[in-house]
Structure formats: C-alpha cells, structure tokens
Amino acid sequence: MDAHVSRFGEEVNALLSDWKSIDLRVIASRSGDRWIYGAVRAVLDSTDPSVPTRQDLPAIDGLLVAHERWDIRRLPDLLDSLSSYQLQVQGYTIVVGNANTNPSRSYAFHNVRTGLAR
Numbered sequence: 001m002d003a004h005v006s007r008f009g010e011e012v013n014a015l016l017s018d019w020k021s022i023d024l025r026v027i028a029s030r031s032g033d034r035w036i037y038g039a040v041r042a043v044l045d046s047t048d049p050s051v052p053t054r055q056d057l058p059a060i061d062g063l064l065v066a067h068e069r070w071d072i073r074r075l076p077d078l079l080d081s082l083s084s085y086q087l088q089v090q091g092y093t094i095v096v097g098n099a100n101t102n103p104s105r106s107y108a109f110h111n112v113r114t115g116l117a118r
Helices: 003-013 072-084
Strands: 021-031 034-045 063-071 086-089 092-095
Touching: 003 072, 021 072, 021 086, 021 092, 034 072, 063 072, 063 086, 072 086
Parallel strands: 034 092
Antiparallel strands: 021 034, 021 063, 086 092
16 A cells, blocks of 8 residues: 555544545546546545435536545555545546556545645
8 A cells, every 4th residue: 555545544533433424526527448537535524424415516528526435444445546546436446647558646645634645
C-alpha cells in the first residue's frame, strides 16, 4: 500500500468509532474503454450507511456521476483502491490517476479539524 495511504489509515483507525459511513461522490469520463476520474470525494460521515443517496444525478453518455454511501468498514477497500489507482463504483472501474498507464499520486487527505492537507 502507498505510504501516504497507509499513514492515513493508521491515523484514522483510532477514530473509526466516530463514523458510520463514507460519503463517496465520483465524476468520471470514458476514455476509450476506461473510465478516468474527474473528481473523487470521500468523506467520513456519521450518517447511517442505509440512508439513500442522491438519485437525481445527470445521466450523460461518456460521463459517470455517482453518489454512494459505503459502510465505514469498507474504508480499507477505499484505501486499497487509492493505492492501486482503481476504484469500483456502480459496477465500473474508475482509474484514479492520469489517463496514462503510470498515474501519479493524485489525491490528498484533509484533516477537517485543522484544514491541513497531507
């Protein structure tokens, strides 16, 4: 696992009891046969994971706009996805990085309490 991702996982692990879900929002566009991220936002949330997500999102050919709520126990899945540059959303694999075959680190972790990015 990527060192930044691993460090974040270690730091947030002690706080997991404060959260119930991960509010995940994704915008991706199709490039050939792949989906490339435009934006990925994942927020640890106190909302129950069974609460419905937005269903009024745009449906445009070649554009994926998704809103999912994952149980907090799936945080390791999210972190593994960031490390592998592939995120599974609504049955699609989203490439989280550049459109080339060697994506650079393209995420940051923000501490809501301090506002500082890592």
